[in-house]
Amino acid sequence: MERLITLGSDMARLWEAYGPRYLAGVQNTLILALAATAIGCLIGLVCGILNTIPCAKQDPLPKRFLLKLIRVVVRVYVEVFRGTPMMLQAVFIYYGLPYFTYNSVQFSGYSGIWAASILIVSINTGAYMAESVRGGILSIDPGQTEGARAIGMTHVQTMTGVILPQALRNIMPQIGNNLIINIKDTSVMFIIGFTEFFAQHRNIVGVNNLYFPSAAIEMIGYLTMTLIASFLLRGVERLMDGASDYQLVQADALTMAAGTYRHPGKKRARQPAWNRNLQPRGER
């Protein structure tokens, strides 16, 4: 109990002295996580779509070759960036890119660090999202594609109009997962000097010995961010689901909207007409 009180008062002291710096860190973390998740989703979407372009045997050889090539490239991208630690990817890209391009590509200054961080977290998220999107597309009933094809939609129209909206809804939990992972895992970007929430903690405890209280602030900070994110994501999902009920539309309003059309069978849709005409003649 005594320990907790000490911890609490230390945390209060820290917050009083460094509150704005923690908050600046929170801000950077959130901006980076949101931007990178959004861009990562786009990358994943593109990869997922490229991966699911149908490839039929009778397609011309160049097309088939190109599709195969795309699939191989996407596969390599996914395996490499999913299979290595983001911290190392950051080092490789931030220091390696200038090195291998003889400084024609550089991440200089503050904006350079931002650009590199967003780039790294985005392509990392993209690698995970590519597989999520692929799964999302595969999870949609093939009948949806057939329905769209049958009214003459092209592959792109089918994808953008029918499949992706449904696939996106199905992978919303995955997108949420990625956002929350990104909020936490952007902390490794301190390795290239990005001053997010965790980097602030490192800077602050560097000048005093209140390591544990500062870590506690970090814990609470991260949990708060992720809880709010979870809550908002649930809201988004509910929004995407739309209303669970619907209203019947009055016939009068419809006739007006439909112009002067006279409908031939308004009352006829009921059962008996059909039954009268088609019931057995004898043998049934």
Added chain:
Amino acid sequence: MDQQPILEVQHLSKSFGSHQVLRDIDFTVRPGDVTSIIGSSGSGKSTLLRCINLLETPSQGAVRFHGEDVTAPGVNPSAYRAKVGMVFQSFNLFNNMNVLENCMAGPVKVLRLSREEARRRALRYLEQVGMAPYIKAKPRQLSGGQKQRVAIARALAMEPEVLLFDEPTSALDPEMVGEVLSVMKDLAASGMTMLVVTHEMAFARDVSRRVVFMSDGVICEEGEPAELFAHPRQPRTREFLSRFMAS
């Protein structure tokens, strides 16, 4: 009756791997025809329909639409499908759209109609199938029969030249079968060209003007419904019909 055919199926064969589903099918659809394709499950009826709509690629043979072979390389299948409507056994309504949007999607995206025009057209056909009050409902909120009627309206909204029905009532309970068949019967009476794969013998006999009986991937017998039902020539047809009529 010697109008130009809309659809001609010529020497069509389809295999899935080593399994041959359709063998040398020849078959013509003329404007205003209402044709029922009957036969036991696995006889290739649905595959034939799916080949006609190019949802399956025929292994051999041709499908001609106004004389043009649509299976030839370089033919745009989307443009062709826009003129040939299809109604599925499992409805295949777009789950992410409400009833009205389902019927507007094709006209807006494929036919490039204005939204207002597409809306008017969708409402017209929804009204025709008796589903106009439900425009705001999502497919999951509808019964099977309602879904199928919306699916028919969606196909009609493209104003196709032929409408293909792939066992449209097989997934429905008897009461819903009635409401869907009634819509189809009205359509047939309105002069729509229809090709219907069905197990509804009453529909085949009383509504369609031609019946095709398929068995083991070939057309076994075809003719006027009254004639074919009363005096089937092939033993296989006789066997099939007797079983159906007995039940």
